[in-house]
Amino acid sequence: MTDAQWEVFSYEAVIAAGVLYFLAMLAYLVEWAALRRVASDEVVAEPVAVGAGSAPADAGRTPSLEEGPGRRVAMAGRLGLVLTGFATAVHLAALVGRGLAADPNRVPWGNMYEFTISGTFMVALIFLVGVKLRGVGWMGPIVVTFVLVALMAAFLGLDDAVLPLPDALNSPWLVIHVVAAVISTGAFTIGGILSILYLVKARAHPSRGYLARIPSLDRLDRLSYQMHAFGFPVWTFAVLITGPIWAHQAWGAYWNWDPKEVWAFITWVLYAAYLHARATAGWRGKGAAWLALAALATLWFNFIGINFFSTASQHSYAGEAVPVVAPAEAGSTA
Amino acid sequence: MSEPSRRASELSLRELARWTWRQLTSMRTALVLLLLLALAAIPGSLIPQEDIDSLAVTRWKEAHPELTPIWERLDLFSVYTSVWFSAIYILLMISLVGCILPRLGVYWRALRARPPRAPRNLGRLPESVAYETGESPEVVLERAVEVLRRRRFRVVTDDEAVAAERGYLREAGNLLFHLAVVVVLVGFALGGLFGYKGGVILIQGNGFSNNLTQYDDFAPGSLFDPSDMEDFWFRVKQFDIEWITEGRSAGQAREFNAHLDYRETQGGETRDYDLRVNHPLTIGGTDVFLIGHGYAPVITVRDGNGDVAISGPTVFLPTDQTFASFGVVKAPDAAPGQIGLEGTFYPTFVLDRDAEGNLAMPRSAWGEPLDPLVSLLVYTGDLGLDDGSPSSIYVLDKAAAEPVLKEDGRPLRLDLRPGDSVELPDGLGTVSFDGIERWNKIQISRTPGKLLALGGVVLALVGLLGSLFIRPRRAWVRVRRQDDGSTLVEVARLDRSSGADPEAGARELAEIVDALAGAPQEERS
Ligand code: HEM
Numbered sequence: 001m002t003d004a005q006w007e008v009f010s011y012e013a014v015i016a017a018g019v020l021y022f023l024a025m026l027a028y029l030v031e032w033a034a035l036r037r038v039a040s041d042e043v044v045a046e047p048v049a050v051g052a053g054s055a056p057a058d059a060g061r062t063p064s065l066e067e068g069p070g071r072r073v074a075m076a077g078r079l080g081l082v083l084t085g086f087a088t089a090v091h092l093a094a095l096v097g098r099g100l101a102a103d104p105n106r107v108p109w110g111n112m113y114e115f116t117i118s119g120t121f122m123v124a125l126i127f128l129v130g131v132k133l134r135g136v137g138w139m140g141p142i143v144v145t146f147v148l149v150a151l152m153a154a155f156l157g158l159d160d161a162v163l164p165l166p167d168a169l170n171s172p173w174l175v176i177h178v179v180a181a182v183i184s185t186g187a188f189t190i191g192g193i194l195s196i197l198y199l200v201k202a203r204a205h206p207s208r209g210y211l212a213r214i215p216s217l218d219r220l221d222r223l224s225y226q227m228h229a230f231g232f233p234v235w236t237f238a239v240l241i242t243g244p245i246w247a248h249q250a251w252g253a254y255w256n257w258d259p260k261e262v263w264a265f266i267t268w269v270l271y272a273a274y275l276h277a278r279a280t281a282g283w284r285g286k287g288a289a290w291l292a293l294a295a296l297a298t299l300w301f302n303f304i305g306i307n308f309f310s311t312a313s314q315h316s317y318a319g320e321a322v323p324v325v326a327p328a329e330a331g332s333t334a
Numbered sequence: 335m336s337e338p339s340r341r342a343s344e345l346s347l348r349e350l351a352r353w354t355w356r357q358l359t360s361m362r363t364a365l366v367l368l369l370l371l372a373l374a375a376i377p378g379s380l381i382p383q384e385d386i387d388s389l390a391v392t393r394w395k396e397a398h399p400e401l402t403p404i405w406e407r408l409d410l411f412s413v414y415t416s417v418w419f420s421a422i423y424i425l426l427m428i429s430l431v432g433c434i435l436p437r438l439g440v441y442w443r444a445l446r447a448r449p450p451r452a453p454r455n456l457g458r459l460p461e462s463v464a465y466e467t468g469e470s471p472e473v474v475l476e477r478a479v480e481v482l483r484r485r486r487f488r489v490v491t492d493d494e495a496v497a498a499e500r501g502y503l504r505e506a507g508n509l510l511f512h513l514a515v516v517v518v519l520v521g522f523a524l525g526g527l528f529g530y531k532g533g534v535i536l537i538q539g540n541g542f543s544n545n546l547t548q549y550d551d552f553a554p555g556s557l558f559d560p561s562d563m564e565d566f567w568f569r570v571k572q573f574d575i576e577w578i579t580e581g582r583s584a585g586q587a588r589e590f591n592a593h594l595d596y597r598e599t600q601g602g603e604t605r606d607y608d609l610r611v612n613h614p615l616t617i618g619g620t621d622v623f624l625i626g627h628g629y630a631p632v633i634t635v636r637d638g639n640g641d642v643a644i645s646g647p648t649v650f651l652p653t654d655q656t657f658a659s660f661g662v663v664k665a666p667d668a669a670p671g672q673i674g675l676e677g678t679f680y681p682t683f684v685l686d687r688d689a690e691g692n693l694a695m696p697r698s699a700w701g702e703p704l705d706p707l708v709s710l711l712v713y714t715g716d717l718g719l720d721d722g723s724p725s726s727i728y729v730l731d732k733a734a735a736e737p738v739l740k741e742d743g744r745p746l747r748l749d750l751r752p753g754d755s756v757e758l759p760d761g762l763g764t765v766s767f768d769g770i771e772r773w774n775k776i777q778i779s780r781t782p783g784k785l786l787a788l789g790g791v792v793l794a795l796v797g798l799l800g801s802l803f804i805r806p807r808r809a810w811v812r813v814r815r816q817d818d819g820s821t822l823v824e825v826a827r828l829d830r831s832s833g834a835d836p837e838a839g840a841r842e843l844a845e846i847v848d849a850l851a852g853a854p855q856e857e858r859s
Pocket of ligand 1: 272279361801
């Protein structure tokens with residue numbers, strides 16, 4: 001295929017993935033709507049965690065999914081999960097196609113559109129892995145909705161031509177750095193969703209509906225911690241090891257206090273604070289959850305805000321590529 | 335009378351000191367300081383910083399004359415070296431060290447201590463199982479030791495119980511992480527104090543010796559010593575660039591390559607190096623980077639007497655992706671009046687017309703010089719170069735200069751192609767555009783401590799992984815012969831990490847019990 005065909009293929013795959021995510025979202029909605037008619041102690045919180053290989057989350061609740069409304073509910077949930085799986089696979093194809101559309105072929109991380117479709121893919125992938133390892137299938141409706149909205153926003157609002165990477169981005173460190181950044185962003189995003197659920201549930205004391213069926217506060221907190229504990233070292237690797245190595249090679253200084261670096265550092269410090277908060281009386285639970293969300297806000301601000309609003313950053317992917325390899329400051333005097 | 339009161343105040347002073355120290359090294363303080371550090375880092379990302387983009391700082395100051403003195407007082411143009419930013423991270427480091435040192439001692443003792451004895455009543459622990467067996471207590475205990483050893487627990491036994499512990503490395507990882515943070519900071523500080531970073535724009539063919547006078551801009555650390563500068567020399571022989579001429583990315587440039595001659599010491603042998611983006615040249619502890627390129631139109635100004643007032647390539651700074659570049663030529667020695675030129679160089683000049691046939695703004699269609707043109711406005715008068723104050727070679731001071739006008743009273747604009755020469759009105763002289771050269775922006779930096787910092791973060795990461803993923807836990811097995819001759823076996827487990835996962839814990843307990851009991855036994859709880 002030619003580059004142009006790959007590009008079209010990639011767009012079509014993004015649309016197809018969007019449609020699949022949408023169908024998955026519908027299936028999940030059916031599931032959760034149907035669940036409203038089933039008393040909440042009849043069904044485990046993880047109706048879709050089939051074959052999840054994890055012990056039942058909260059002992060005492062036993063599944064009764066085999067007959068009656070429970071069965072239909074489980075079917076819908078399973079359908080949602082399978083559709084999410086397909087959507088994620090097509091999403092991956094879109095990424096690959098995007099990389100092949102560039103000349104020369106490259107990783108699909110040249111601009112905001114590409115970062116967003118990569119990041120949303122990672123959120124979906126981490127969700128699927130979480131279903132397998134931790135039985136978080138009940139997050140399905142939220143994750144799928146989030147991915148769908150972000151993907152469509154990228155598609156409609158951020159799309160940009162497939163350009164070759166500027167020379168500065170053409171480094172193996174870019175691949176490692178960005179893979180790590182995208183993975184940790186995905187993990188932090190899922191962790192953030194868990195923290196939101198924790199806070200909402202802690203406030204609502206629900207007895208019915210979605211909130212009543214998701215796992216207990218304790219378990220939400222723990223799952224959130226596990227996500228963050230996974231994301232934090234990866235983020236450390238991305239912004240404090242590979243980032244500086246690459247910055248050193250490309251710009252001549254391993255740490256420039258460039259706005260992008262500053263905000264990556266702020267995010268890092270806040271997640272370190274989150275980990276501390278979990279070990280500090282008075283901050284455990286809600287305080288920690290709020291900190292995790294503050295950290296997530298800085299992460300997204302760094303991605304969206306700095307790209308759009310900062311002209312000082314050498315990391316601006318948003319607008320035009322910088323004219324020179326890096327801006328030549330007119331610092332000299334006559 | 336005065337005696338006791340003095341002693342009391344001494345006491346309270348010491349108490350105060352101890353209290354302060356306890357506060358400073360508490361987890362809560364660490365948390366607050368971390369939050370403060372995050373907060374304090376924000377302004378530097380929103381306000382231009384002297385060390386990063388001094389031009390932007392100058393512009394900002396011009397645009398905000400009232401705020402400037404306040405901002406300057408608050409060090410907001412150099413946040414990351416400011417007193418208040420340093421104060422926060424120094425406090426954090428003190429807190430960190432004060433927190434770690436005692437924990438090192440505690441850890442050292444814990445390492446050598448035996449796993450704590452089994453509590454009296456294992457059944458009270460949240461994770462416990464009891465079962466009965468016909469085997470004798472000794473056999474069960476012996477097997478318990480074996481099972482727990484195989485699971486890599488550290489084990490001690492007495493007559494009726496086995497106590498086991500594992501996961502000691504978690505605390506080691508945590509300590510390593512926190513110590514490594516200090517190492518990183520030391521490495522970072524070394525670079526900031528003893529290093530330097532400088533830039534120079536070199537016209538193709540020109541050479542550079544590494545000493546202070548040759549830099550265009552130079553930012554030394556506060557303890558920088560010029561005698562540390564390595565004594566090398568290099569010359570840009572030729573600069574290559576590859577323009578993408580077809581496809582959707584036509585017009586982009588890639589594969590920048592500055593072919594250098596260099597000598598590591600002034601008298602050393604001359605070698606070649608292809609300086610490319612992401613491929614710095616390292617000489618000793620100094621790195622040389624290619625970070626930019628552009629055009630330098632060769633412009634000659636002859637004055638009214640026909641003498642050459644200035645001649646040579648003038649660096650124009652690119653303003654966009656098509657390399658339309660802005661620059662200034664100053665001829666202060668021209669007679670009868672000083673001559674200043676200011677304008678734009680278009681590598682591939684085009685002048686579009688819109689639908690109504692009106693002329694659009696001129697632009698460059700391409701970064702490559704296919705149809706180069708330089709378009710200059712002419713000024714004369716006092717260019718402000720004689721009062722001794724520093725002025726940028728990229729800015730024309732027009733405060734006391736006047737535009738040279740055409741006969742119709744409009745400002746005179748010279749549009750020159752290579753080889754063109756134009757006579758200025760009023761006998762001011764002539765301007766000719768003789769050709770085009772290329773320049774490279776080279777950055778040179780020396781950052782001592784960078785490997786220390788790198789080693790520090792790598793260690794920190796290793797420690798972090800240990801701290802987050804090693805689960806310290808204890809296990810106990812207690813046996814008791816019962817009246818009916820059977821043996822009651824109690825097994826319990828205690829997770830000590832902050833991320834303890836009851837599911838994994840339950841699984842581990844079940845596995846231990848299974849291994850201990852062989853076939854599943856009748857369980858009592
Ligand atoms: C530069 C400052 C600091 C950073 C970046 C930092 C970072 C971290 C991180 C990422 C963790 C998570 C590892 C884990 O949960 O096991 C952690 C844990 C810990 N930190 Fe710090 N820390 C800093 C300063 C301090 C200070 C000043 C103290 C002393 C009060 C401290 C005490 C602890 C303790 C006790 C833990 C273990 C908490 C637990 O059991 O989970 N840290 N730190």
